[in-house]
Amino acid sequence: xxxxxxxxxxxxxxxxxxxxxxxxxxxxxxxxxxxxxxxxxxxxxxxxxxxxxxxxxxxxxxxxxxxxxxxxxxxxxxxxxxxxxxxxxxxxxxxxxxxxxxxxxxxxxxxx
Amino acid sequence: xxxxxxxxxxxxxxxxxxxxxxxxxxxxxxxxxxxxxxxxxxxxxxxxxxxxxxxxxxxxxxxxxxxxxxxxxxxxxxxxxxxxxxxxxxxxxxxxxxxxxxxxxxxxxx
Numbered sequence: 690x691x692x693x694x695x696x697x698x699x700x701x702x703x704x705x706x707x708x709x710x711x712x713x714x715x716x717x718x719x720x721x722x723x724x725x726x727x728x729x730x731x732x733x734x735x736x737x738x739x740x741x742x743x744x745x746x747x748x749x750x751x752x753x754x755x756x757x758x759x760x761x762x763x764x765x766x767x768x769x770x771x772x773x774x775x776x777x778x779x780x781x782x783x784x785x786x787x788x789x790x791x792x793x794x795x796x797x798x799x800x801x
Numbered sequence: 802x803x804x805x806x807x808x809x810x811x812x813x814x815x816x817x818x819x820x821x822x823x824x825x826x827x828x829x830x831x832x833x834x835x836x837x838x839x840x841x842x843x844x845x846x847x848x849x850x851x852x853x854x855x856x857x858x859x860x861x862x863x864x865x866x867x868x869x870x871x872x873x874x875x876x877x878x879x880x881x882x883x884x885x886x887x888x889x890x891x892x893x894x895x896x897x898x899x900x901x902x903x904x905x906x907x908x909x910x911x
Contacts, residue, residue, distance in 0.1 A: 720897050731888055731901040748900065779842060783897060792842035
């Protein structure tokens, strides 16, 4: 099992550009999450999904959209990137019978 | 609302004990503890559920005071491998959707 993988690992965008971050898990987990981590702020939940075809907003959803068309994939989109979205983005997943979140390795995004 | 962790940072010598606290102003259903090493992803340590028992294994344990909405993580006889940033995550209505604290940086020196 590869666990939770994230693509890409690093990305630099210019203000106004768009991009999609891909999270994939091969553990058949129901729940998936997108977090951002900024220095001194801990992990903040952007959006999450409790199953294929369903998504919900977290603490800081503005400026982001998500889709969960397939159970194993959870996509995070930035339609018009802003410097405030410079951060490290983590994806995580949880099986329905457990509360443990398995995190991916992260994507470091810089918006100039 | 984000739970508050204390202290923000602590430096210990190998073999010393540490306590990290996590406090919330809201009624909690669950408290989760994660450790993150520099440049890596967070790794799950343990979860405490409302009405559940104190958790722990070997030298890392935790408690959950439901009346005070506080949790404490105890690291005894710390090892170099314990270094990292510890986060508590709190669940209000369930244990899947979490709000994380700002983290406590633990440094263990030889």
